[in-house]
Amino acid sequence: MTLSKVDSQLSASPMAPETTFGRIVRFVTGNVGLMTLMILLSLLMLAPALWTIGLSLKSNEELMMGTDAVFSFPYTLKNYLDIFENSHVFGWLVNSLIVSGGMTFGVLAMSSLAGYAFARLEFPFRRTLFVIILMGLAVPEQAVIIARHQIFSELGLHNTHLGLMLPGMSMPFGVFLMTQFFKAVPKEIDEAAMLDHASRLQIFWKVLLPLTLPAQATLGILTFLQSWNDYFWPLISATDQDMFTLTVGIASSQQNFAQSEGLGFLASQAIFSALPIIIVYVIFQKHIVTAVAGGAVKQ
Amino acid sequence: MSTAQIKRTDWSGFLFILPYLVIFITMIVIPLFWGINLSFQKADLFGPGEFVGFENYARLFNNKIFLQTVGNTFYFVLLTVPVLVVIGLGLALALNKEAPLQNVLRGIFFSSTILSVTVVTLIWRIIFIPNDGLMANIFTQFGWEPIAFLSDPDWSLISVAIATIWWCLGLPMMLFVAALQQIPKDLYEAASIDGANKMQSFLFITLPSLYKTIVLVTIIQIVMQFQLFGQALLMTQGGPNNTSRSIVMFIYDAGFRRWDIGSAAAASQILFLLILIAAMAQFIVTRKKGEQI
Structure with missing residues (x-):
């Protein structure tokens, strides 16, 4: 009882009692929450390209063992130099x-x-x-x-x-x-x-x-x-x-x-x-x- | 000045349009009518043969692979267009403000649009590699059974659609942003004075104002996605079992690999007709916007 009172006093729209779902919705539609979501989505958008850039900087031999090698050193420009040879x-x-x-x-x-x-x-x-x-x-x-x-x-x-x-x-x-x-x-x-x-x-x-x-x-x-x-x-x-x-x-x-x-x-x-x-x-x-x-x- | 001089027809303006007109006639008008002509001929690599009427068209409608490509193309449009419109609208609503962060984010979401189909498909093939691709890694992380995206008949066209959505979502977003910025601000002010909440002003101001843009974006995307070619050719070669073969791929195969020119020409006329219907709809919608051509 007391808890919900405090809650409704803190909440910006006291018209309706706040549910967890309501709070999530308000966070998402509020500017900070929305922009956080958008930044996350933009990273998702960039992920395919970032993954490809990561792979391009690894030697072929290392990638044969497993592509999770992308997340660790060493990186190399050899693949790009090979393009110049083609x-x-x-x-x-x-x-x-x-x-x-x-x-x-x-x-x-x-x-x-x-x-x-x-x-x-x-x-x-x-x-x-x-x-x-x-x-x-x-x-x-x-x-x-x-x-x-x-x-x-x-x-x-x-x-x-x-x-x-x-x-x-x-x-x-x-x-x-x-x-x-x-x-x-x-x-x-x-x-x-x-x-x-x-x-x-x-x-x-x-x-x-x-x-x-x-x-x-x-x-x-x-x-x-x-x-x-x-x-x-x-x-x-x-x-x-x-x-x-x-x-x-x-x-x-x-x-x-x-x-x-x-x-x-x-x-x-x-x-x-x-x-x-x-x-x-x-x-x-x-x-x-x-x-x-x-x-x-x-x- | 004599009357003869005044009455003389002035052809000099014609000279200005002549260069373009020559290109237009040789690159569009003649090929268009020649193509229609070819579709009624028994034609192969060595040029047109005899007039066969609608035989090429009849052959197409009895060709299981062609009918499958028509089905695939419609399925592909259904897979991509609604998603593109909804995502585009969502992003536009979220990023419609002119502020540094919003500008950068819009720039990121639009960036894939400028890539060539070769780059897009290369990136997505690398992601869809069965054992070591990004998708396979994610699936293993979550302990799911990995999917052979590009070689599974149920998934091949969906995979092509995923890559296409990633490639194309920038344009709908930008068109919606442009439309949103044209909605007068005082409409929203008036609504909030009348006690409307955010949801109500979205439903009763934003959506009705965007109605024409939504229709327009949908038509543009239908026309674009109907011409599916490069993604399918480069990601799956139309396979497995033609499950991701599109109408344009059929035209390409018939016209430039099997040299069955008659079939290819007939198929391209059918495609033209389908696109023309959508283009007509676009013309009507844009003209209703009050623009004069």
């Missing part, structure tokens, strides 16, 4: 950089030009073309990939960097995004430039394009990330080992995935190939989140 990995990294960089440049250039025209210029079939391009948003890669593969065979584009870049450059999202963005720029800016006798190309290049830099950043990050992580098209188009991208290359080299053998080496491959994108993520986190979230809603 001559292909650097080639794959370069391929990924060329393909993702080229695709990003292509998307930015073409989407900006098209977006400007759709937002500002009058020409025949403008609306019709825009609607047709928007309908392209609904076409998934799998619906076109068989025919696209045949067309690329005819053109001899398989196993070339250009062949890996071109399909990704067709994504209508860029045109849509840039059109929206150019529309948001006040027309008075063009008119002022027009009075100064600037040509259409000059207005586009010198006046409007610099204003669209935020949209360019969003679109650029999104395209680069998608290209870097793309798996399906490079898998069927790049059949020559020297033309693999990092994603396809690392996937191919783990085909002889044998139980615990070389476990440390496998783990180091996972970490190594994730490293470039993780560094980019840590630096540009805010932009990346906005870009990916914005991209998802419109695709």
Whole structure:
């Protein structure tokens, strides 16, 4: 009796008698409790990656005896040094950089030009073309990939960097995004430039394009990330080992995935190939989140 | 200025869209119609042969493996999408505030999203290794019978789903956070003045305001998870006994391993139709939000 009195005096909401369950609920919904729970969950989220990092720092021989060796010294960088000896990995990294960089440049250039025209210029079939391009948003890669593969065979584009870049450059999202963005720029800016006798190309290049830099950043990050992580098209188009991208290359080299053998080496491959994108993520986190979230809603 | 000059059609704008238009037509429009054409042909490695009508489609509907991949794909969507929506919403509600700790935690939950399918599957294969993986270690700790996650027919697709949920939960979370931050604060103030408790304001303010986002996130995830491919290919190769084979894997096998182009093209049209239905729903939902395209 006395105990419950004290209890109800201490409790923040004296309206209802506190049960143990009620107290747990209040602790979880209260800020400190909630954040403790969230920190624990975030550790759970990180656990798979931390486990892999741990394995990557252990010698393969030691891991053969049992993976609980992860929790004790000695640690070694040997697995990472072994990656550097696998001559292909650097080639794959370069391929990924060329393909993702080229695709990003292509998307930015073409989407900006098209977006400007759709937002500002009058020409025949403008609306019709825009609607047709928007309908392209609904076409998934799998619906076109068989025919696209045949067309690329005819053109001899398989196993070339250009062949890996071109399909990704067709994504209508860029045109849509840039059109929206150019529309948001006040027309008075063009008119002022027009009075100064600037040509259409000059207005586009010198006046409007610099204003669209935020949209360019969003679109650029999104395209680069998608290209870097793309798996399906490079898998069927790049059949020559020297033309693999990092994603396809690392996937191919783990085909002889044998139980615990070389476990440390496998783990180091996972970490190594994730490293470039993780560094980019840590630096540009805010932009990346906005870009990916914005991209998802419109695709 | 003469009237002829004024009336002349101005094609110069067309030049600006020409580069994209060429890519769009060659990469999307032609392959789309060529693919539909292929699905009605008896086609193999050497190109289209003769027109066979709906024979490829009929063959698919009599193909046990194809029907199984359709079933698997729906099962996979059921396994992943509700969990992704609920976890995403839960995390968003907990971490919706703009404060340093919340920002860092959101960053952690989102981080897996940026990894490639190769890295994700490599990590999870290492975790699911039967005797020495992280899961096996945990199971042994608790004295449970270890499960051969990737080679057990009951568990293979579930394992792929677990890895996928870990990979994809960042996006729903961020979309919900964005939606939560758009709910006007004075709604909550008004409610608390009227004596509403936390639960009531969640039920009568937060949930109704999020309704459209919940639908939108669900559709986005259905479309995404419907295209299951890399995870299943890299973690289980579709096995054991095709229990984790998806529609896209069927297309890949038919089109690029068995060179049964007709079947592959027909299967990809069926997939397209299913995705189109979801995309239409998304279009309707986003348009109702009052956006103009």
